[in-house]
Amino acid sequence: MNLFSDPRWSEAVAHLPDYLGNHVRVSVTALALGLAVSLPLAIIARNRAVLRGALLGLASIVQTVPGLALLALFYPLLLALAALSLSWFGFGFSAFGFLPAVLALALYSMLPVLRNTITGLQGVDAAILEAAQGVGMTPQQSLFTVELPLALPVMMAGIRTAAVWVIGTATLSTPIGQTSLGNYIFAGLQTQNWVFVLFGCLAAAVLALAVDQLLALIENGLRNRSRIRAAIGGVGIAALVAATLVPTMSRSASSYIVGAKTFTEQYVLSALIAQRLQAAGLSASSREGLGSNVIFDALVSGDIDVYVDYSGTLWANQFHHSDIKPREVLLAELKATLARQNITLLGELGFENAYALVMPRRRAEQLGIRSIADLASRAPSMSIAADYEFFSRPEWAGIKQAYGLPFRTQRQMQPDFMYAAVASGEVDVIAGYTSDGLIAKYDLVVLEDPRHAIPPYDAIMLIAPKRASDSVLREALQPLLGRINIAAMREANLRAAGGDGASSPDAVARWLWDKIGKR
Amino acid sequence: MPAPPLIGYTHVGKTFDGGRDAARVVAVDDVSLDVAEGEFLAIVGGSGSGKTTLLRLANRLIEADGGSITVEGEDVRNVDPILLRRRIGYVFQSGGLFPHISVAGNIGVTPKLLGWPAAEVATRVDELLDLVRLDGAQYRDRLPHELSGGQRQRVGVARALAAKPRIVLMDEPFGALDPLTRDALGDDFRDLHRKLGLTTVMITHDMTEAILLADRVAVMRGGKLLAQGTPAELTGSSDAYVGELLRTPRRQAERLGALLPRDGAA
Numbered sequence: 001m002n003l004f005s006d007p008r009w010s011e012a013v014a015h016l017p018d019y020l021g022n023h024v025r026v027s028v029t030a031l032a033l034g035l036a037v038s039l040p041l042a043i044i045a046r047n048r049a050v051l052r053g054a055l056l057g058l059a060s061i062v063q064t065v066p067g068l069a070l071l072a073l074f075y076p077l078l079l080a081l082a083a084l085s086l087s088w089f090g091f092g093f094s095a096f097g098f099l100p101a102v103l104a105l106a107l108y109s110m111l112p113v114l115r116n117t118i119t120g121l122q123g124v125d126a127a128i129l130e131a132a133q134g135v136g137m138t139p140q141q142s143l144f145t146v147e148l149p150l151a152l153p154v155m156m157a158g159i160r161t162a163a164v165w166v167i168g169t170a171t172l173s174t175p176i177g178q179t180s181l182g183n184y185i186f187a188g189l190q191t192q193n194w195v196f197v198l199f200g201c202l203a204a205a206v207l208a209l210a211v212d213q214l215l216a217l218i219e220n221g222l223r224n225r226s227r228i229r230a231a232i233g234g235v236g237i238a239a240l241v242a243a244t245l246v247p248t249m250s251r252s253a254s255s256y257i258v259g260a261k262t263f264t265e266q267y268v269l270s271a272l273i274a275q276r277l278q279a280a281g282l283s284a285s286s287r288e289g290l291g292s293n294v295i296f297d298a299l300v301s302g303d304i305d306v307y308v309d310y311s312g313t314l315w316a317n318q319f320h321h322s323d324i325k326p327r328e329v330l331l332a333e334l335k336a337t338l339a340r341q342n343i344t345l346l347g348e349l350g351f352e353n354a355y356a357l358v359m360p361r362r363r364a365e366q367l368g369i370r371s372i373a374d375l376a377s378r379a380p381s382m383s384i385a386a387d388y389e390f391f392s393r394p395e396w397a398g399i400k401q402a403y404g405l406p407f408r409t410q411r412q413m414q415p416d417f418m419y420a421a422v423a424s425g426e427v428d429v430i431a432g433y434t435s436d437g438l439i440a441k442y443d444l445v446v447l448e449d450p451r452h453a454i455p456p457y458d459a460i461m462l463i464a465p466k467r468a469s470d471s472v473l474r475e476a477l478q479p480l481l482g483r484i485n486i487a488a489m490r491e492a493n494l495r496a497a498g499g500d501g502a503s504s505p506d507a508v509a510r511w512l513w514d515k516i517g518k519r
Numbered sequence: 520m521p522a523p524p525l526i527g528y529t530h531v532g533k534t535f536d537g538g539r540d541a542a543r544v545v546a547v548d549d550v551s552l553d554v555a556e557g558e559f560l561a562i563v564g565g566s567g568s569g570k571t572t573l574l575r576l577a578n579r580l581i582e583a584d585g586g587s588i589t590v591e592g593e594d595v596r597n598v599d600p601i602l603l604r605r606r607i608g609y610v611f612q613s614g615g616l617f618p619h620i621s622v623a624g625n626i627g628v629t630p631k632l633l634g635w636p637a638a639e640v641a642t643r644v645d646e647l648l649d650l651v652r653l654d655g656a657q658y659r660d661r662l663p664h665e666l667s668g669g670q671r672q673r674v675g676v677a678r679a680l681a682a683k684p685r686i687v688l689m690d691e692p693f694g695a696l697d698p699l700t701r702d703a704l705g706d707d708f709r710d711l712h713r714k715l716g717l718t719t720v721m722i723t724h725d726m727t728e729a730i731l732l733a734d735r736v737a738v739m740r741g742g743k744l745l746a747q748g749t750p751a752e753l754t755g756s757s758d759a760y761v762g763e764l765l766r767t768p769r770r771q772a773e774r775l776g777a778l779l780p781r782d783g784a785a
Contacts, residue, residue: 133604
């Protein structure tokens with residue numbers, strides 16, 4: 001198949017105004033904030049050795065924190081601040097998306113700006129400084145008419161480095177709810193849509209190069225006293241920002257936002273929900289790739305309107321219950337707990353996406369393993385793999401408590417790769433998801449859980465407090481409840497991981513609706 | 520002496536911190552020196568003699584520790600140093616021009632700081648380019664790196680004179696120039712000094728230059744003022760160092776007189 005005739009390219013292009021616009025807005029705002037803080041700090045610190053050392057040291061430490069972690073850390077921090085502000089001053093703010101992304105990225109941009117501004121200012125010839133003083137300049141006049149212009153090339157090099165870093169790192173703001181070019185990359189990685197991954201990387205690289213060149217033009221204009229060149233550069237950046245505002249303004253404010261976590265099934269379900277809302281004449285968009293703990297808070301604060309979660313996940317992770325209750329009881333209690341936060345548990349979709357220990361069918365039969373209990377005696381010679389969060393989740397603690405299971409090694413893996421890993425024998429057991437289509441594809445078997453250590457994970461639809469009395473929304477979503485069985489969801493997930501033109505979440509969601517809508 | 524001195528140093532001292540381990544350095548040690556209105560004074564000394572420090576004390580680029588300094592009759596401690604510097608011209612070693620600002624911008628910097636209207640600054644810049652014998656149309660918009668060393672120093676002199684100061688301080692102004700340029704520039708400045716009625720204090724390590732340009736010469740060594748007077752008066756000094764400084768130009772003059780026939784091609 002011709003790489004460029006792939007329909008996923010046109011789908012990627014369709015998302016571009018939204019993703020690119022958000023990306024530019026968050027990057028430019030972060031860079032502006034970073035400059036507004038770093039430049040004065042550098043000027044104040046340039047002749048104060050202690051302050052200078054402390055600032056550069058601090059900025060270097062920030063730089064060593066991985067971008068994803070820095071962005072993720074700002075979310076709970078702002079959430080706490082928002083709660084504090086609400087209780088003290090009577091108003092809160094959204095700790096979701098734009099604000100934490102801007103703050104983290106601004107912090108990230110500070111090191112090159114600080115370092116180059118200080119270096120540039122210190123590099124100005126002492127004889128020139130004396131001359132500035134000698135002709136009768138005040139320290140401020142000397143700074144603005146002599147020192148800063150002479151330090152400009154070095155400072156601009158720092159600003160350009162910061163711009164490229166910020167634009168690149170902004171792709172990591174997707175999991176904290178800020179739409180960016182990272183949406184392509186996160187969605188692409190999850191659904192094995194390499195066209196999306198490639199498109200996202202290319203778009204981010206082109207944007208970084210474009211901004212870098214515009215900044216170079218401004219620098220060149222300032223240095224050669226060419227107002228025209230500086231103005232063209234300035235207008236270019238202003239135009240970039242203005243262009244990104246157009247799609248935002250044209251979007252209706254009453255739009256419903258559907259949340260999705262970071263795995264394939266969630267992308268398909270959020271596409272399905274968005275399609276149902278649109279079919280009911282509502283305007284809907286999805287906010288994808290949200291972290292597991294970010295998404296619930298986003299619903300509470302109304303940053304998203306609806307999403308699908310799993311009963312066991314909420315039970316164990318959100319509400320910190322360590323006891324496992326029967327399915328119906330757990331759902332009822334969950335519904336009551338959620339209602340106290342004014343969140344509507346609209347209902348179950350009809351399937352479970354539980355964690356389960358999974359191994360190849362043939363190997364299990366050879367070893368006579370049918371349940372997790374059978375596995376216990378074999379565990380010391382076996383290895384297990386799971387996704388990034390499983391081993392720190394309460395379910396794993398529960399399973400170990402119930403069955404022991406002293407595995408020889410445990411490894412963390414990208415979920416899409418672990419099924420292939422267990423099928424090929426690279427690991428012996430994985431903690432998979434029961435609704436994953438790859439279980440059938442690789443002929444794997446789900447081990448039974450006779451001691452009920454793993455809680456039930458019914459897929460449930462949650463609605464934000466601010467939409468609690470929105471009957472139009474409820475009616476639009478009603479047809480989805482109880483209609484998606486495990487076989488349908490497995491097949492949908494398998495299709496979505498297909499890696500071809502028919503495997504986009506939108507296409508799979510349409511297929512799924514055709515299948516369940518007829519029944 | 521009927522008129523009060525335009526610049527007066529009275530028992531002035533200045534000591535610098537010698538850095539981490541070094542002892543404190545006495546740069547200027549109990550110096551008293553008067554400069555009369557209209558006078559051209561040269562301060563001669565080797566490196567580390569304190570001559571540059573003495574010059575900079577006058578416009579408070581450096582603050583004195585002891586004694587008092589008056590400029591135009593006022594104790595400099597009672598004058599805002601910024602305003603003081605704007606009314607005293609200062610010529611820096613090898614120009615000290617701002618490399619990113621045009622010739623016109625460099626020359627007009629002090630008038631602009633004083634808030635002159637732009638048109639007046641522009642007129643003044645052309646006047647000064649004329650005065651230091653640079654073609655305005657050709658040089659006005661050039662950057663300093665596009666000029667020769669001599670041209671740069673002419674711009675440096677023009678900048679010092681821009682705000683019509685009565686006093687000009689010069690820090691080894693012609694030291695880095697080739698001999699021909701240096702000679703021409705020295706003569707030209709001497710003419711300007713007379714024509715504009717300036718009071719000039721020039722630092723140099725070259726006694727010949729001092730004798731040729733200045734009315735009076737002050738000799739410094741190790742922060743102390745060893746002698747001061749007209750060249751003729753200095754020859755009467757009993758100080759060995761002063762005698763040594765004066766011997767060099769005299770010997771050079773005698774040898775040159777013998778080597779170069781008066782009616783030769785040179």
